[in-house]
Amino acid sequence: MKQPAKILIVDDDQDILVAGKLLLKRHYSQVDICNRPEQLPTLLADCEFDLILLDMNFGPGESSGEQGFYWLSQILKLRPDSIVILITAHGGIDIAVEAIKQGATDFIAKPWHNEKVLATISTALELHKSRQETKSLRAANQALVQASTASAQHIIGNSSAMQQVHELVNRAAPTDANVLILGENGTGKELIAKELHLKSARAQQVFLSVDLGAITETLFESELFGHKKGAFTGAQQDRVGKIKAADGGTLFLDEIGNLPLHLQAKLLTVLAQRKVTPVGANQEEAFDVRIIAATNVDKHALLDEEKFRQDLLFRLNTVEITLPPLRERKEDIAAIAQHYVDIYGKKYQKSPLTLADNAVEALTHYHWPGNVRALRHAVERAVIMTDNQALSADDFQLKNTDVSVSAPASSSQVQPTITAPENDSGELNLEIIEKQTISRALKQHKYNISHAAKALGLTRAALYRRMEKHGL
Template structure:
């Protein structure tokens, strides 16, 4: 059965060319022959060859192999990934060894044995495929690193409350120190983590984010450490873990405070040893990542040994950055609102809209329990629904959202509209748990994904 592969034979002996082509064309889809090496550059420009069989000597009386060395060097300069098999005279082992030192993959001695030629060329083709796959993987990883490292959203922070955080960011980013980012949900912890990565020496490597609040306990080891095929029921293929996928780059562990104690212990062991063993494997693999973690837990809960392992905390918080809530940086509300207003007008192909001064005053007076995330969603909804070019206060519906509806003694006025009851329940759970998505979802008996869908549905 023929393999899809292109083979080139370069030799000044016509008998070798004819015999080689007759042998190889039964096994490979294309076999080209060339009796003068001067044609090699033209052939390589027109075709990518999976294997090139190159004679060591051209012309009568040549036996030093210098011509072969020179053309080997030329081929590798034109195509660094080329797989070259040298054709040598029988007994010229020294010449063959020198050629392999200079970049040749293998050699075939003349007169050759057909089985040996087929085995050598087949191995060369496999190596060529492997090199191509590795090159494509490197290119894909480079592109992935570029895409994931792009900080498409600027950090808008003129307020005094944010200056200390930004100073800590600038000082810690060029180092390899682990960073712990503290702050309520929606304050921009991942944005800060990406900025740290972008300003580090790892900026051209992968930024890998893992939402630990969304990872089921049973899948934690598989997600972070990886697994071998057949390691457990449903493991139908090998999977690389996030730690190894982020090798050389930055691993962002979001919602680290939601990790149960027994999984904290496993994470600590891996981070301390810098070795990870995929499930189903007995071989530990080294990795090199910078860890940035984030949590919305208050400091007093982080320092509670019943809630969080202190040895893990000490490993994560070499540098600690605290992000203030939006209500403590009101001077940033206007520029943030202007940024998202322009962003969503472009996204939804709307004419530019402006904020009425009274509307801006309402945005600045609102307490924003969901912080920047809530402000962003509020502006997006207003851009979609408003028919006016100037957004008024009523376009944001902040008055009704400022506090939860309080029950009264007039049962007759209570709403029994299911949609409204669902909205109130979701909003109440979010506020009761300070917009901690995991805790609010648990209180409502929902998954995080289901809660996000209902938040989107009700514009929360």
Template sequence: MSEPKGKILIVDDDEDILTAGKLLLKRHYGHVITCNKPELIPDLMAEQTFDAILLDMNFGPGESSGQQGFFWLGRILELDPNAIVVMITAHGGVGVAVEAMKKGATDFVAKPWQNEKLVATLSTVVKLRQSRSEAETLKKTNRVLAEAATKASQPIIGSSKAMKDVMSVVKRAAPTDANVLILGENGTGKELIARELHAQSKRSNNVMMTVDLGAVTENLFESELFGHKKGSFTDAHEDRVGKLEAANGGTLFLDEIGNLPLHLQAKLLTVLEQREVSPVGSHKKIPLDIRVIAATNLPKEKLLDEGTFRQDLLFRLNTVEVKLPPLRDRAADIPALAKHYAAFYCRKYGKDVKPFSAQAMDALKSYGWPGNIRALRHALERAVILSETDSFEPQDFVLEAQPNQPGTVVGLSAPSAPAETESIDTNDLNLERLERRAIEQALKKNRFNISHAAKELGLTRAALYRRMEKHGL
């Protein structure tokens, strides 16, 4: 049998009441503390937290107005607004006790009390105290989690005119509740901009819920976004809150929205227009208070094609449009980005930070970066690991020729890197190398479109990113 838990304080000037209360309640609670002087209440509350306080309405002979009880009730609630106070009153003082409840008391018991009723009353109010404590803890935890989830994993770096224009739009749009559509190639930092929009918004203290629509399968779309009720389909073993409801009061970031099929676009549009959602298997409408930020790597002309994207949904999403420039169009930012990532990976791998030679920096600035900032980051990580000179040199970076990309240079390859024209050894059955080659071919074939490459490889975008990190791509 488990030990009784909970802590009760009894405040009364009648020693018989204190003794009877303690004898009764110590069988049900771990600690029962008695006090015959209400002046000691602040000191007792400073030392410990009570699950419930039994407080007499009157102290001293001849007192019957209840004013002393009102006074100490007020002091207790000043010290702890969430305190659970049960008033003790004589039979004739029920009206006074009801008045005390209007002033913040949780309940009252009349004396002489019935033991069963006193125990039942305390059991109820102690559960209320625990629920309040759990709710307050959960609220604080959610606030911390929201801050952690919203905080960008890396800073937005860039002082070029192109990036200043972007940040100007962000600064003006963020404080509003206007929906924002972020356009840009893979690796340009669309999620960072989304997080910055949320961080500068009036919803910044609430959660930013991210949904990668490129990774959500069609048959799970409604369950993931709208939630479901237990038993609504075969694997629905319990109720589940959807991402839309979870984002209530905050921001919903719909990444890779261009990958959403037309028939699912219609369902999303209905929810955004009505501002309410029904979980799968339920007819109950849940009101939504969300700010929507969406992102896609599809070019604008594709979005304007009615065969690819619903125009009514596009109008709903792009109240404000932010177009992120590819890295090749903001070459002035490459030195700052390169130095930032070099310093980051030097710290990560315990290496000394070193400078870039002029030739190396020129090579980085001249390259087309088909994978944009993500590709630059991976290039810097490899260079930090493999470079053996006192400064970063051109040969530390594997910059393959990209003839169809503007602003690129013919590759500056590491000596060990095989040329594109080299034949592949068909007898090499090493799984690691086979996997790397398959990923490289899929990326190049799909012009570094992560979603398309992942689909061709039979992977989710998240799984492809993990494998790219694994192989240093």
């Protein structure tokens, strides 16, 4: 069966052209010949050859090889990635070495042996294939980097609390220091991680995010370190782990506080040695990755040696950034809300929308247990449901607005309400029971979303939706 390859033979000896074409067309899909090197620019413009066999000398009495070197340089100017094998009847080690130096892939001497020619061409085509695959992977990776950069969101807010965060980001970003980001769910920890990446020297490399809270213990090593084919049941092919996949770039380890102690030890070893061994492999692989970690676990809990290894904490928090909850930067709420109003207004093809004064008042004094994530979903729901140009407080249906609002009630202000206490005795209303159950799970797991979702048999996304539904 012929291999799919386009080969060009350039020689002034017609016998060589005929013999070469007869030999190669039995093995490759396309073999073209050319007896005048002056035709090369036109041929290369019309076709992208996988391999070119180029004679070193053209014309009677020529033996210096200068013509071959000249046309080699012209080919590489027109097609820098070309695979060129030089042919000459006046072979010598010096000419061969010089040919390789000037960009040739290999060298064949006349008279040739068919087996030698076929082996040389086969090896050169494998090199060409490898180069093309590498080029495609680089292009794909660059496209992914550009796409993620173009779609990256930025933290909105000029409150004093956020100004301190921005200052830390600007100081830490240009360095390769590991960063630990602390903050409640929905405060924007991943956005800060991306901001650190985009302002670093690794900005043109990959940014990879891993939710450690969503990885089972049995798959932890495979996901992060990779595995070899046959390493365990179901490992049908080699897999690159997240750490090696992020090589040269930034790896964001979200929910690091949920990692069990025995897995913390494995992660610490890899980060300390800067080498990773895929499951089922014997050879270590070095990596160059900047680590940014995040957790919603309270700092005091992280300092508990029975819950978190202090040597791992020491390695992760070279720089520590704490994101304030939304209720502690209320002056940013109106700007964030309007930002999402604009986004979802365009997404759902609404006329330009604004926030009414009573909506701003209600949003500002709401407790926001889900922080910016909850605000974003509340805005999206309001944009979908409204028929007005200005979103009012009623469009947001906030149930537990902070009763500390001191402004007097009026027709333009939302009336704060206090939710009724939970009542488990004989309650049959499914909505109330669902709210009570979710509230109990959250409290029991200290508002760790991953653990609470697992206890409830829900995904994290499903739990977030129900929390917003019930104003939790």
